Amino acid sequence: MTNSAAADSLIVIRGRGRVSALGPMLPNAAALVPAFHMRELPGRAVAVGRVPLAVEEDLQQLRRAHAPYRQLDRTVLLALLAARQATAQAGWPLHPASPSLQADSKLLQGDRYALQPASTSLPLTTDNQPPTTTLAVSIGSSRGATGRMEQFHEEFLAAGAVPAAASPLTTMGNVASWVAYDAGTTGGAALSHSSTCSSAFQALGNALAWLRAGMADRFLAGGTEAPLTDFTLAQMQALGIYSPFAATEFPCRPGAGRPSTFVLGEGAAVFALEKVSREALAAERASQPTAPVFCLEGVGFGFEAIGSKTGLSADGQHFQTAMREALRQAGTAPETVDAVVLHSPGTPAGDAAERAALRAVFGENLPDLVSNKWLLGHTLGASAALSLDFACEILTSQQWPAPPFATDLTPAPTRPIRRVLINAAGFGGNAASALVSVV
Template sequence: MTEFAPNELIVIRGRGRVSALGLQPAPADAHVSPFTTHATGLPVAALPPAAEATLAELRRTQAAYRQLDRTVLLGLLAARQATAAAGWQRSEGVSGEQEHDPLLTLSPSHHFTTSPLAVSIGSSRGATGRTEEFHAGFLADGVVPAGASPLTTLGNVASWVAYDAGSAGGAALSHSSTCSSAFQALGNATAWLRAGMAERFLAGGTEAPLTDFTLAQMRAIGIYSPFAAEDFPCRPGAGKPSTFVLGEGAAVFALEKVSRQQLAAEAASAPVFVLESVGFGFEAIGSKTGLSAEGQHFQQAIRQALAQARLTPAAVDAVVLHSPGTPAGDAAERAALRAVFGRSLPPLLSNKWLVGHTLGASAALSLDFALHILETQQWPAAPFATDIASAAPKPIRRILVNAAGFGGNAASALVSALEM
């Protein structure tokens, strides 16, 4: 096990997100379902009109962006929020219009004030929409455009985020490990930062899977929710029936390695968010869509995250669950938590009843939700019977965030608020 220097911290300087909740981490009104009905008739967690308009405007900012997959554009939008929040870009040479709306008008011509920026982005499926479009065209007329290959490789997700961020001299890494992809990206970024291979990272996850073919795949597995869009169809922790609902979105984080002395010198007025560790687990089972009843992969990931951070389970104040709303998956994760925490199970939380299951972006959006809770000490109560907590017995200062995916993999991250 790698030993981390206790004086060195991985700090989250800024974050951005886009989901069915728009550009906000929590709903304006938790009594109104953010889900809508797809053309297929299935409920989905799609972008609301205002966020859709922002994404459309982003697509128009550069001619090259008009050909990008929706997954890439979601990642660009979240990354722009993260870099703006981190204060990583200079305003020299930016017009008044650009200063007014930096999310839409920042271009790769802006310059960073510090070291080269590295990028690590996770996505389960990558350029889903463009891949299906190119394939449909090929079946129709046997022709494939020259741009089909570069626009559909997984690597184009991180490389376009890096290009848009103005990165020069930093790595651009794309990761795919089904629904834990974003934590694979964050774990990799953390390792690079701790090893001194990079000084700043944009890391997170993005996914735009709301296509007819992808929805049909999820339905074929037999896990899709039978509830209507207006009835909060994704219900983690509610038991049977299965209430999996597909969503789209992205969340990206601006990460730096800093010393405690440096943080003290900065004299920050707000809490500093620290990504303490990212642990991983794997269970080799025959079914690539199944998992053990004991959630062995979850247990491994949680214990590794705790060991890396040199913490005991008692140090965790809350858990943001992976909990996709499938009875078997929900039960296995809770069994794993009981195996680790025993009777002292912390409050269980979830945002999937608000944003759906966003596949490769889900871990990143869960982490963003955890940071919102650390920041505000508030979260909306689910409007259905569930074991998700509506309140906590004490202030929440450290949160464990879980993620898991097909193939038996799992990941867990620990994040805390450091009071300065």
């Protein structure tokens, strides 16, 4: 990718949307509290990070609001809610064919996901007028349509047949294409990515490259995951990493050592990205000096070929490569990073490898270390996107909640937070890091 420090333009985050166990709207970052519930499984109850009742009602209303949405997987519906929120916050106009503008429902008129035609200099298009900008979509998910896939397979085992819709509704491309449809984009790319738990940053990095290359004017990019099925939870338990703690006992404890405290969660986060010239951004800042503008400075990737497809090297080689590449793209040095939102899922080996990688890149004077997984769980392919959203919240509030358990996480900022690095990693030896700053 092009070094953004030398370019005459920046990639800015115009809008953010998120849905998780914490809900769709984040209060002040320091006021966040863990949001876990117990889930009964055969022979055991485990903690999970499921969305709250209000969001559950929104999902069901969305499913009913538009006939084609009744067949969609929960993963797709979570992405639609987050994408609508991001688009609304960005103030982007929509094509009139968008279901978001056509549907007449309380959900679409409410504060959380409202999508009214925005008052901007870019007019809405019509069917005989090409769009004034190209809106593309890039969404990552580790498992994709988990619930629908398991449902179709169960029906096949019972009846020996599946409906014709089974294949198109369970492909990875099904995720981004529905987000694009809901946004009313006409002709823009719809890209889906799956690279285990770094999937959202694969999607974000692709969007970043397209925008820098001029292949799109605007992007909706992020990650989504709805993995709280009995089968997926059983898979995590089979790995021997699931937390033994109850929902009320802070079940996910990044940086706390043994025992392993991995907790599965569901959610989505989507970002409205746009390329802006430095001159235009300077003029914007002059007219709106108090409004924070987030710059996505770089997305780096790291890979290592390892014998164990569930493990990683002790010194986190892929983490090191990803972090250095994100810094290289931004044209900045490690000492300019004020905080790191860790991948840190609460597994002792994974947490230790990430710390070793951090010491290799930053030396012993580490940035502040923070995590949101102890609040909402590990959302697999959505986790990187939700961590980036958390980083933007930190940049805005200059605060985060202090973990109420023994850990190496930093309890409160030790310096002004102007630039944050976000890490993600997944099975198969892949890692990704994103760098975001406030300008």
